[in-house]
Amino acid sequence: MADKRTQRAQKKREKDKKKREVARQSRGPATQKAGKGLGSSAQLPVGECWVSDNWDQRGAQVAVAFSRMNAQGLGAVAFFECDLAEHGITEVSTFTRVTPGQVMGTAGQNGGERTMMEADPALAVKIAHTARGLGEVDGVSEAFVLFGDVRPEDCADEILTGPPEPKRPPKDGGIFGAIGRLFGIE
Numbered sequence: 252m253a254d255k256r257t258q259r260a261q262k263k264r265e266k267d268k269k270k271r272e273v274a275r276q277s278r279g280p281a282t283q284k285a286g287k288g289l290g291s292s293a294q295l296p297v298g299e300c301w302v303s304d305n306w307d308q309r310g311a312q313v314a315v316a317f318s319r320m321n322a323q324g325l326g327a328v329a330f331f332e333c334d335l336a337e338h339g340i341t342e343v344s345t346f347t348r349v350t351p352g353q354v355m356g357t358a359g360q361n362g363g364e365r366t367m368m369e370a371d372p373a374l375a376v377k378i379a380h381t382a383r384g385l386g387e388v389d390g391v392s393e394a395f396v397l398f399g400d401v402r403p404e405d406c407a408d409e410i411l412t413g414p415p416e417p418k419r420p421p422k423d424g425g426i427f428g429a430i431g432r433l434f435g436i437e
Contacts, residue, residue: 302314302367340385373406374408383395
């Protein structure tokens with residue numbers, strides 16, 4: 252009788268262990284304070300990198316996601332909100348224990364209404380470094396650890412900063428528009 256009880260208890264422990272493992276795997280990425288626990292992740296191979304598709308416009312608000320992944324498919328991602336007009340990096344957050352699919356999801360969620368596109372790691376790093384030159388919030392230094400050996404100099408693209416170019420006024424209609432305004436006809 253004691254054997255049956257022991258077997259049932261063992262079977263229940265195994266079943267509970269499986270439930271906990273499934274629950275742990277189904278959870279989303281673990282949010283961390285910026286930079287916490289990223290030191291060892293900087294040695295991992297570079298994973299997906301995403302940037303807002305408006306990164307090449309002067310003074311744009313750009314979202315940047317940079318990740319590193321291990322062979323088992325888990326890694327870390329740093330997300331930066333960059334104001335290339337004047338404020339620099341306005342927000343930074345990091346996530347650990349993320350899968351490649353969660354990197355894209357996190358980039359999409361944090362990117363807001365903007366469209367995100369996959370990017371070269373050097374471009375993502377260059378955008379973040381350029382924005383940091385304009386200003387930063389707490390936690391940026393710790394999150395930059397994730398960049399590791401990826402250098403902004405390896406990206407040939409120019410990052411345009413400063414206020415956006417003013418929109419040109421609409422054309423006034425040329426000579427016929429001027430004649431119409433002269434006679435009060437519009």
